[in-house]
Amino acid sequence: MTDGPVNRDGLVLRPQGGGAAIQPTAWAKPGRISWRFIMPKEDPWAIVMVCVVGLFSLFILSIPVIIIILSFREGRPIDPVSAYSFMHYASVFTDPVAYRALINTITFSLVTLLVAFVFGLPAAWLVERTDLPAKPLLYTLMTLGILLPGFATAMGWLFMLHPRIGLVNVFFMRVVGFAEAPFNIATIVGMGWVQGLSLAPIAFIMTAAVLRAIDPALEESAQMSGANFFNIIRKVTLRLAWPGILAAGIYILTIGFAAFDVPGIIGMSNRIFTFSTYLLTQLAPHDDLPHYGKAAALSTVVMAASGLLALWYGRLQSQAYRYQVVTGKGYRPRILGLGRYVWLAWLFLGVYFLLSKFLPLLIVVWASALPYFQLPSENAFKSMSWSNFENIPWDMTLLGLRNTAILMVLVPTITLACAVAFSWVVLRSKVPGRLAFDFVAFLPHAIPNIVFGVGILLVALFLLRNVIPFYGTLWILLFVFVIGRISYATRMTNSTLIQVHKELEEAATMSGVGTGTIIRRVLLPILAPTMIYAWIWMALLTFRELTLAVILTTKDNLTLPVVVWSMWSSGDYGAASAITLLLICLMVPLTAFYWWAVRKTGIQTT
Amino acid sequence: MIEVEHLSLTYHSAKQTHLAVDDVSFTVKQGQFYTLLGPSGCGKTTTLRCVAGLERPDLGEIRIDGAPVSSSNKDVWIPPNRRSIGMVFQSYAIWPHMTVFENVAFPLRYGVKKVSGRDVRDRVQKALDLVQLGHLADRAAPHLSGGQQQRLALARAFVMEPKVLLLDEPLSNLDAKLREEMRIELRHLVKSMGVTTIFVTHEQIEALTLSDVIAVMKNGKIVQEGNPLDIYQRPANAFVADFIGKSNLVPGTVTTNPSANGIVRVDCAWGSLACSAPSGSTSGAIMVAIRPEHLELTPSGSADENVLVGTLEAAAFVGNMTDCIVKVGQTSFKVQLHPDRTPVVGSQVSLYIAARHCLAMRADA
Ligand SMILES: Nc1ncnc2c1ncn2[C@@H]1O[C@H](COP(=O)(O)OP(=O)(O)OP(=O)(O)O)[C@@H](O)[C@H]1O
Ligand SMILES: [Mg+2]
Numbered sequence: 025m026t027d028g029p030v031n032r033d034g035l036v037l038r039p040q041g042g043g044a045a046i047q048p049t050a051w052a053k054p055g056r057i058s059w060r061f062i063m064p065k066e067d068p069w070a071i072v073m074v075c076v077v078g079l080f081s082l083f084i085l086s087i088p089v090i091i092i093i094l095s096f097r098e099g100r101p102i103d104p105v106s107a108y109s110f111m112h113y114a115s116v117f118t119d120p121v122a123y124r125a126l127i128n129t130i131t132f133s134l135v136t137l138l139v140a141f142v143f144g145l146p147a148a149w150l151v152e153r154t155d156l157p158a159k160p161l162l163y164t165l166m167t168l169g170i171l172l173p174g175f176a177t178a179m180g181w182l183f184m185l186h187p188r189i190g191l192v193n194v195f196f197m198r199v200v201g202f203a204e205a206p207f208n209i210a211t212i213v214g215m216g217w218v219q220g221l222s223l224a225p226i227a228f229i230m231t232a233a234v235l236r237a238i239d240p241a242l243e244e245s246a247q248m249s250g251a252n253f254f255n256i257i258r259k260v261t262l263r264l265a266w267p268g269i270l271a272a273g274i275y276i277l278t279i280g281f282a283a284f285d286v287p288g289i290i291g292m293s294n295r296i297f298t299f300s301t302y303l304l305t306q307l308a309p310h311d312d313l314p315h316y317g318k319a320a321a322l323s324t325v326v327m328a329a330s331g332l333l334a335l336w337y338g339r340l341q342s343q344a345y346r347y348q349v350v351t352g353k354g355y356r357p358r359i360l361g362l363g364r365y366v367w368l369a370w371l372f373l374g375v376y377f378l379l380s381k382f383l384p385l386l387i388v389v390w391a392s393a394l395p396y397f398q399l400p401s402e403n404a405f406k407s408m409s410w411s412n413f414e415n416i417p418w419d420m421t422l423l424g425l426r427n428t429a430i431l432m433v434l435v436p437t438i439t440l441a442c443a444v445a446f447s448w449v450v451l452r453s454k455v456p457g458r459l460a461f462d463f464v465a466f467l468p469h470a471i472p473n474i475v476f477g478v479g480i481l482l483v484a485l486f487l488l489r490n491v492i493p494f495y496g497t498l499w500i501l502l503f504v505f506v507i508g509r510i511s512y513a514t515r516m517t518n519s520t521l522i523q524v525h526k527e528l529e530e531a532a533t534m535s536g537v538g539t540g541t542i543i544r545r546v547l548l549p550i551l552a553p554t555m556i557y558a559w560i561w562m563a564l565l566t567f568r569e570l571t572l573a574v575i576l577t578t579k580d581n582l583t584l585p586v587v588v589w590s591m592w593s594s595g596d597y598g599a600a601s602a603i604t605l606l607l608i609c610l611m612v613p614l615t616a617f618y619w620w621a622v623r624k625t626g627i628q629t630t
Numbered sequence: 631m632i633e634v635e636h637l638s639l640t641y642h643s644a645k646q647t648h649l650a651v652d653d654v655s656f657t658v659k660q661g662q663f664y665t666l667l668g669p670s671g672c673g674k675t676t677t678l679r680c681v682a683g684l685e686r687p688d689l690g691e692i693r694i695d696g697a698p699v700s701s702s703n704k705d706v707w708i709p710p711n712r713r714s715i716g717m718v719f720q721s722y723a724i725w726p727h728m729t730v731f732e733n734v735a736f737p738l739r740y741g742v743k744k745v746s747g748r749d750v751r752d753r754v755q756k757a758l759d760l761v762q763l764g765h766l767a768d769r770a771a772p773h774l775s776g777g778q779q780q781r782l783a784l785a786r787a788f789v790m791e792p793k794v795l796l797l798d799e800p801l802s803n804l805d806a807k808l809r810e811e812m813r814i815e816l817r818h819l820v821k822s823m824g825v826t827t828i829f830v831t832h833e834q835i836e837a838l839t840l841s842d843v844i845a846v847m848k849n850g851k852i853v854q855e856g857n858p859l860d861i862y863q864r865p866a867n868a869f870v871a872d873f874i875g876k877s878n879l880v881p882g883t884v885t886t887n888p889s890a891n892g893i894v895r896v897d898c899a900w901g902s903l904a905c906s907a908p909s910g911s912t913s914g915a916i917m918v919a920i921r922p923e924h925l926e927l928t929p930s931g932s933a934d935e936n937v938l939v940g941t942l943e944a945a946a947f948v949g950n951m952t953d954c955i956v957k958v959g960q961t962s963f964k965v966q967l968h969p970d971r972t973p974v975v976g977s978q979v980s981l982y983i984a985a986r987h988c989l990a991m992r993a994d995a
Contacts, residue, residue: 534715549727
């Protein structure tokens with residue numbers, strides 16, 4: 025999940041090359057940096073925060089490093105001595121399945137991007153540049169759309185377009201009389217379609233922010249010089265928005281690289297692998313020992329690819345903001361009257377929501393009510409029952425629910441606490457090299473989360489095995505979830521802290537208080553609205569998080585989405601659907617709370 | 631008392647370094663109202679923040695009441711929250727999530743010198759009454775007007791009864807009329823508290839009306855220090871002459887030795903002037919500073935009077951006077967005349983000025 029200001033601040037705060045390079049000059053020898061100035065010893069909270077940030081950064085940094093080391097290490101990771109070579113890389117690129125998976129990942133990401141743009145861009149344009157009614161509603165639906173778990177819609181689409189049991193296919197074969205199934209969702213393109221539908225809101229939110237930032241005077245002057253509607257869009261609007269749109273595209277590509285829900289639900293059972301699902305087969309093969317070295321090599325390849333994308337993204341973002349002729353205040357965007365065509369806009373948006381949310385969900389409901397999956401018919405309606413719900417393995421589900429609930433409270437809380445410490449150190453402290461911490465906090469955003477999952481798995485299994493045995497506990501999930509969310513959280517706290525005038529804190533210092541009191545009594549109350557908003561958002565994302573959990577769970581630290589996953593992988597589609605519905609129902613009150621918080625605090629997600 | 635000695639501070643950023651405060655020394659006596667005056671970017675705020683402890687100087691020593699709070703030689707560093715300094719910020723820095731009362735009570739409740747509950751009430755009320763905000767104690771702080779916020783910031787700075795008060799352009803956010811009222815009130819308040827005060831401003835009028843002592847800064851250095859009258863009447867160099875009030879600055883060369891009463895003759899582009907040389911710049915190339923209000927249409931008859939003959943080029947009526955431009959030779963002079971006595975534009979005028987109002991000074995700062 026990302027949005028406008030987050031990216032913007034990511035840019036503003038990213039170290040701009042050598043920020044910490046202090047050059048002594050001939051005419052004024054700078055006094056040596058005294059730690060008493062940076063962190064006076066009467067100020068324990070400053071010290072605590074710097075330590076937390078330092079330790080946390082070390083952890084984050086160590087993960088890619090360990091992955092890279094293990095990717096070169098021959099033999100098993102536990103072997104005390106071992107040679108180093110390109111063996112694992114060779115095995116990645118020579119193993120046809122692994123190679124296929126990499127190619128699949130690229131195709132999958134591109135299709136995802138295409139679909140997300142086809143729906144997201146026009147929707148953004150409709151909201152920002154036309155007189156479409158009920159815009160806030162559209163924003164809300166789009167934002168909430170991000171929350172719907174990817175595995176739920178993936179199930180729905182599989183039930184619809186599975187070559188054998190898919191409702192639509194069965195309909196065409198039995199009722200219309202096709203010889204074979206006309207659709208097959210269990211393909212790379214099919215999975216890209218489903219993933220793209222679920223990422224369209226991100227394309228929407230990001231491009232809407234870009235469009236909003238373009239001064240309409242530029243479009244108006246094009247109009248005054250006689251350009252027609254399509255030329256204005258093509259030559260002016262799109263031109264100006266291009267860096268921003270491209271940046272959104274790269275961001276979506278990065279998500280596509282590491283997406284797990286859709287390829288997991290649809291692809292795995294049909295033996296079509298992408299990076300993330302193939303990674304899982306290497307870490308937990310059914311019939312073999314785990315191939316940690318190969319997984320590490322594969323992760324390194326993807327890390328490198330997404331690192332390059334992130335670099336490009338960063339450059340585009342700075343370009344986007346250089347281009348931007350923002351006046352910020354007092355301009356009204358040029359609004360196009362839709363007139364008679366407003367129904368077309370609604371049709372378009374309606375089709376999107378139907379395809380991406382309502383149809384798949386409806387079918388999951390249908391599936392959960394049937395003992396086995398079948399076309400709607402008199403018979404089917406007769407056989408509807410609660411039996412799937414009754415047969416839910418409650419001990420597992422309740423354990424998952426308990427774990428998920430714990431994580432849902434702890435993850436946002438700890439993440440925000442760390443994020444405040446990060447922002448404070450980067451923006452307010454005088455610690456030398458503080459900008460580097462901001463870069464570290466940005467890393468989990470640039471590197472796919474699943475890679476962090478793999479890294480922590482390796483750390484837990486091999487490095488900390490005898491020191492802190494936290495593999496298989498809830499704490500390892502807590503830890504990796506916090507890392508996975510830290511980029512988002514620091515972007516949020518950074519962007520609010522930047523808006524808080526520094527003098528508010530300095531006034532408190534001059535009143536004789538230390539950092540702890542400043543944070544408690546001045547900063548936190550001022551940051552509260554953003555914090556509440558970010559807390560709920562992260563809680564919701566934690567609630568439905570499958571990817572990171574799947575890599576790290578054992579039977580003891582199951583989360584609710586993992587219960588769904590294991591039901592699904594064992595072929596119990598009815599129970600999987602039932603638990604998914606349960607999960608979505610549990611999300612409703614929280615989502616309502618989120619909505620309330622957004623309205624109350626007036627924070628826009630864009 | 632505040633003593634600042636050889637204070638230097640350099641800002642470092644990615645691409646460049648900037649010497650913001652360059653070997654600044656000054657002393658503020660007990661109870662004195664001391665003003666740092668200078669154009670934007672000259673390092674006033676930075677100097678003030680060094681005294682507060684919000685910046686760490688590279689070099690130099692700062693003592694408050696004789697005790698060093700920051701010293702590069704002795705490696706002394708007292709953090710800002712332990713210096714017992716009251717400060718009013720340019721933005722006022724009123725905490726928006728608190729009421730007026732809570733804002734003022736903050737230093738007493740959480741500060742280094744904590745005060746018990748009952749005393750908090752009393753002292754806050756006293757401080758609020760002092761700035762005439764007593765009746766607004768329970769109002770949410772953002773709901774105050776600009777002037778009220780400014781007084782609230784003062785009350786918050788006063789409430790700890792600090793040894794030293796630092797004011798960073800406290801009047802700059804107010805509109806013109808309110809600023810004038812608050813100017814008088816501010817001096818009155820500070821003087822009634824008897825607190826040693828450093829005041830930062832770039833408005834000469836504020837500096838002249840409020841201060842006991844003014845230090846004029848330029849490029850991180852103090853270029854002149856003195857009481858307001860001194861600074862105005864005897865600017866040490868062309869920069870001060872022009873920055874404090876307006877001056878006509880004319881380059882010239884001293885041609886005679888000073889006479890018994892300190893008068894020298896200076897050759898300028900269009901002729902020779904009798905000038906006084908207050909700061910001893912009595913030889914070589916100099917600047918002559920002439921205030922527009924000192925040029926008169928009628929001779930006063932004093933012995934050392936200069937006469938400038940020129941053409942009235944333009945005149946703008948601004949109420950209590952007329953701003954005129956008179957061209958003497960190739961040089962344009964700003965002149966202020968009485969509206970009733972302003973000749974028609976284009977006519978020939980003779981301007982008279984006493985030698986003591988023609989100030990010869992070094993051209994450089
Ligand atoms: N944090 C900083 N990093 C780098 N340079 C700075 C920083 N703060 C101030 N400067 C520079 O130091 C110089 C002095 O700044 P200072 O704020 O002291 O000026 P000032 O005299 O208070 O000006 P003003 O009247 O505009 O407030 C300026 O040129 C400014 O650009
Ligand atoms: Mg300033």
